[in-house]
Amino acid sequence: MNQFRFVLRLFLLLAAVELSSPIMTVHASTMQTYIVLYAAEAVPADAASLISKAGGTLVYSYNAIGVTIARSDNDAFRANLLKDRRVENASSTMRFGVKLNEENMEIAASTLIPSSWGDPLSYLQWDMVQIHVPEAYAINSGSRSVVVGDIDTGLDFTHPDLAPNYDAANSVDCTSGVPSPLFPGNDVNGHGTHTAGTIAAAANGIGVVGVAPNVSVAGIKAGNDDGFFFPEAVICAFIWAGSHKLDVTNNSYFADPWLFNC
Numbered sequence: 532m533n534q535f536r537f538v539l540r541l542f543l544l545l546a547a548v549e550l551s552s553p554i555m556t557v558h559a560s561t562m563q564t565y566i567v568l569y570a571a572e573a574v575p576a577d578a579a580s581l582i583s584k585a586g587g588t589l590v591y592s593y594n595a596i597g598v599t600i601a602r603s604d605n606d607a608f609r610a611n612l613l614k615d616r617r618v619e620n621a622s623s624t625m626r627f628g629v630k631l632n633e634e635n636m637e638i639a640a641s642t643l644i645p646s647s648w649g650d651p652l653s654y655l656q657w658d659m660v661q662i663h664v665p666e667a668y669a670i671n672s673g674s675r676s677v678v679v680g681d682i683d684t685g686l687d688f689t690h691p692d693l694a695p696n697y698d699a700a701n702s703v704d705c706t707s708g709v710p711s712p713l714f715p716g717n718d719v720n721g722h723g724t725h726t727a728g729t730i731a732a733a734a735n736g737i738g739v740v741g742v743a744p745n746v747s748v749a750g751i752k753a754g755n756d757d758g759f760f761f762p763e764a765v766i767c768a769f770i771w772a773g774s775h776k777l778d779v780t781n782n783s784y785f786a787d788p789w790l791f792n793c
Contacts, residue, residue, distance in 0.1 A: 562604040563623040570619040572597040585611035649740040673743030680777040682768045683723030685752035692732040701749035701775050708763030719756040726783050760784045
């Protein structure tokens with residue numbers, strides 16, 4: 532909680548720097564949403580009254596972190612709030628919302644990511660640049676002898692970016708708790724196909740590339756079509772991966788110890 536409040540303090544400080552001297556005259560303006568941070572790390576019992584007197588309306592209280600969300604069209608709202616010493620800071624959020632349309636996304640991606648690496652859509656793979664995948668490719672882009680077991684909701688092994696690296700012999704459907712063949716159309720949920728692509732989408736001149744586009748990937752279906760991972764399926768998956776001596780497994784899921792008594 533303290534780390535979260537620290538981030539809020541920085542945000543509100545930056546917002547305050549951008550604000551001009553407060554205009555104390557009250558007149559109708561654009562309705563805005565405000566973040567209000569309280570010094571005591573708790574929301575005062577009279578927060579709604581305080582906000583109302585300052586010229587706004589309480590929207591929601593986050594008592595655990597001492598924050599309220601308020602709305603006001605009063606230009607003096609922030610200045611009025613800060614008269615109460617219990618308020619550490621407040622700011623309108625209007626100027627801090629960012630929306631990227633498709634054109635802006637492409638411009639941002641092409642600015643951050645060179646188009647001279649990977650496949651045609653790799654210039655959109657900002658995540659790969661963050662973890663220095665292009666530089667890693669210059670050293671090693673993976674070996675076909677390395678088998679990654681993707682323990683997930685299955686995978687679409689007919690996808691053109693996955694088919695070249697798919698290891699059918701080491702793939703399995705464990706959702707019943709018993710190893711069964713992994714059939715086409717197994718990944719109704721889609722999450723496993725997504726993670727398999729991140730791991731090992733082939734460098735084949737189409738789409739995107741994975742972190743290691745030359746490794747083999749085995750689909751180990753442990754999550755059902757609704758995305759639930761039951762203990763029997765996870766046990767089956769790990770025993771399968773171990774007994775088949777897979778080099779590494781990817782586990783992007785959780786098995787809930789309470790829901791459905793998992």
